[in-house]
Amino acid sequence: MRVLVVEDEKKTASFIRKALQSEGFAVDVCHNGDEAMSAPSATPYDAIVLDIMLPGRDGLSLVRQWRQSRNATPVLLLSARGSVGERIEGLDAGADDYLPKPFALAELAARVRALTRRGSDNKSPVLRLADLSLDTVTRQAHRAGREIELTTREFRLLEFLLRSAGRLCARTMILEKVWDYDFDPGTNLVDVYIKRLREKIDADFHPKLLHTVRGAGYVMRET
Amino acid sequence: MTIRTRMTLWYAGVLLLSALIIAGLSFKELRERHDNIEEPDDSLQDVIALICWIGIPAVILSIGGGWWLMRRALAPITTLTRAAEGINERNLTQPLPRSGNGDELDRLTQVLNTMTARLHESFTRIRDFTLHASHELKTPLTVLSGETETELRDESLSPREREHALSRLDELQRLARIVDGLTLLAKADAGLLTLNLAPVSLDELVRENFADTQILAQASGVRVELAACEPLSVKGDAHRLRQLLLNLADNAVKYNQQGGSITMKLSRSNGSALFSVSNTGPGVSPTALPRVFDRFFRGDPAHNNEAADGCGLGLSIAQWIVAAHHGEIKIESLPAKLTTVTVRLPIC
Numbered sequence: 001m002r003v004l005v006v007e008d009e010k011k012t013a014s015f016i017r018k019a020l021q022s023e024g025f026a027v028d029v030c031h032n033g034d035e036a037m038s039a040p041s042a043t044p045y046d047a048i049v050l051d052i053m054l055p056g057r058d059g060l061s062l063v064r065q066w067r068q069s070r071n072a073t074p075v076l077l078l079s080a081r082g083s084v085g086e087r088i089e090g091l092d093a094g095a096d097d098y099l100p101k102p103f104a105l106a107e108l109a110a111r112v113r114a115l116t117r118r119g120s121d122n123k124s125p126v127l128r129l130a131d132l133s134l135d136t137v138t139r140q141a142h143r144a145g146r147e148i149e150l151t152t153r154e155f156r157l158l159e160f161l162l163r164s165a166g167r168l169c170a171r172t173m174i175l176e177k178v179w180d181y182d183f184d185p186g187t188n189l190v191d192v193y194i195k196r197l198r199e200k201i202d203a204d205f206h207p208k209l210l211h212t213v214r215g216a217g218y219v220m221r222e223t
Numbered sequence: 224m225t226i227r228t229r230m231t232l233w234y235a236g237v238l239l240l241s242a243l244i245i246a247g248l249s250f251k252e253l254r255e256r257h258d259n260i261e262e263p264d265d266s267l268q269d270v271i272a273l274i275c276w277i278g279i280p281a282v283i284l285s286i287g288g289g290w291w292l293m294r295r296a297l298a299p300i301t302t303l304t305r306a307a308e309g310i311n312e313r314n315l316t317q318p319l320p321r322s323g324n325g326d327e328l329d330r331l332t333q334v335l336n337t338m339t340a341r342l343h344e345s346f347t348r349i350r351d352f353t354l355h356a357s358h359e360l361k362t363p364l365t366v367l368s369g370e371t372e373t374e375l376r377d378e379s380l381s382p383r384e385r386e387h388a389l390s391r392l393d394e395l396q397r398l399a400r401i402v403d404g405l406t407l408l409a410k411a412d413a414g415l416l417t418l419n420l421a422p423v424s425l426d427e428l429v430r431e432n433f434a435d436t437q438i439l440a441q442a443s444g445v446r447v448e449l450a451a452c453e454p455l456s457v458k459g460d461a462h463r464l465r466q467l468l469l470n471l472a473d474n475a476v477k478y479n480q481q482g483g484s485i486t487m488k489l490s491r492s493n494g495s496a497l498f499s500v501s502n503t504g505p506g507v508s509p510t511a512l513p514r515v516f517d518r519f520f521r522g523d524p525a526h527n528n529e530a531a532d533g534c535g536l537g538l539s540i541a542q543w544i545v546a547a548h549h550g551e552i553k554i555e556s557l558p559a560k561l562t563t564v565t566v567r568l569p570i571c
Contacts, residue, residue: 011370019372019376080358080362088419101362101365102402
């Protein structure tokens with residue numbers, strides 16, 4: 001997997017590169033909009049992390065150009081302005097995801113990973129992890145043969161976590177997908193729901209499946 | 224006492240005094256003449272009759288006329304006052320109407336207009352400053368939190384170093400939320416935010432929010448009740464309205480007490496949607512009440528250490544969202560009893 005990072009701020013570019021490299025990506029960095037212009041056609045990338053404010057061509061016009069020339073490489077936009085309008089503008093221009101600055105590095109990595117997996121997501125109606133199963137049609141959850149009662153919100157939360165099993169789910173990603181919030185409400189809503197979900201699916205069972213990654217979010221995995 | 228009344232009274236006083244002097248002088252004159260021709264004395268009656276039939280009506284008429292004249296002369300001031308009263312931080316660019324005849328009042332209007340123009344300039348400068356400041360803070364914040372996270376990936380970190388880095392990361396995230404809130408408000412002030420308006424079924428949002436509030440309140444043993452939820456549709460931005468409801472609910476939980484309760488209500492009243500959240504927390508003192516919507520305002524710091532986790536902008540953001548939907552928000556509080564936030568939104 002090869003990722004292109006287009007970011008003019010040197011320090012930011014450097015830790016994004018390190019983080020993505022430690023996730024197993026090969027990373028190329030580019031500090032300038034004009035340089036980045038022809039990069040995706042020269043090298044096939046699996047994803048592009050693109051800052052909006054760049055010297056030379058800005059991020060939005062770059063995405064538009066790439067999409068016009070039929071390049072469909074998934075793009076994650078980064079922006080320091082971070083307003084709803086800009087998010088919509090970015091997605092309209094052809095970007096696939098949007099992350100306002102300042103962001104959690106773990107979340108950036110999680111989003112890039114999600115982008116590179118787009119389309120290959122588990123589409124099976126029954127999601128499984130260890131002895132936990134969730135039927136997305138009947139909305140029934142079972143663990144070790146025991147049925148678990150879930151509210152609608154808990155079901156959606158578990159579904160999202162299971163679909164991204166093994167990958168980090170940042171709080172803001174959970175808020176987006178499960179609550180349809182496009183803002184960080186600054187409450188511990190997600191944490192409280194996770195706690196309840198944990199009581200239902202993890203408390204009486206072994207091994208624990210729902211893990212906290214402090215300062216970043218949650219992940220479901222067997223160990 | 225208004226200038227008009229005061230001037231009319233002075234004017235009446237002067238008239239009355241001159242009438243008395245004239246009456247006194249004519250009385251003296253008549254008396255002297257009378258003494259000379261030695262006729263029976265009825266001059267006093269003459270003078271009294273004169274004062275009654277001519278003097279008093281003349282004085283009353285003059286007072287009335289004087290009052291009318293004052294009113295006319297001062298009318299432009301009244302108009303100017305009314306126009307000036309309508310000035311607020313959002314319409315500073317609209318000048319007060321000038322008569323253009325160059326009199327004292329016209330000059331005063333001109334001075335006021337220059338003053339509001341200067342005010343507008345300062346407001347804009349402060350707004351731009353907040354906008355730029357919150358923007359400029361984002362890059363160093365990104366670098367700081369990114370580097371802290373990179374540090375945390377290092378396996379060789381001692382537990383103590385790891386704890387320090389994690390605590391730093393928590394604070395950085397809080398700072399990021401504050402900066403986010405500031406950016407949002409600065410943009411709202413500058414009119415840079417637009418709402419995605421569409422018909423939204425408010426009762427659905429309220430019901431969702433009610434479920435979330437129940438979960439949020441559970442930890443502190445607070446009971447949540449949905450007293451009414453009439454089906455209502457408003458023209459609004461669903462994301463912002465969700466944010467509004469969650470803000471209010473979150474406050475009701477944070478500022479409540481162990482074992483307290485929260486009551487939510489959505490009803491129709493006079494063609495508007497009325498949503499209220501009441502909580503049984505310690506409440507807000509009457510002196511602090513008018514300021515709760517101010518940015519970073521925290522009531523009694525002794526009361527809400529826990530709530531200090533928030534960014535201190537929740538109610539300011541709520542107020543902006545309501546205003547952007549052409550609604551009204553208000554808060555009432557009976558300390559130690561019941562605090563209620565009420566939102567009124569126009570129905571579509």
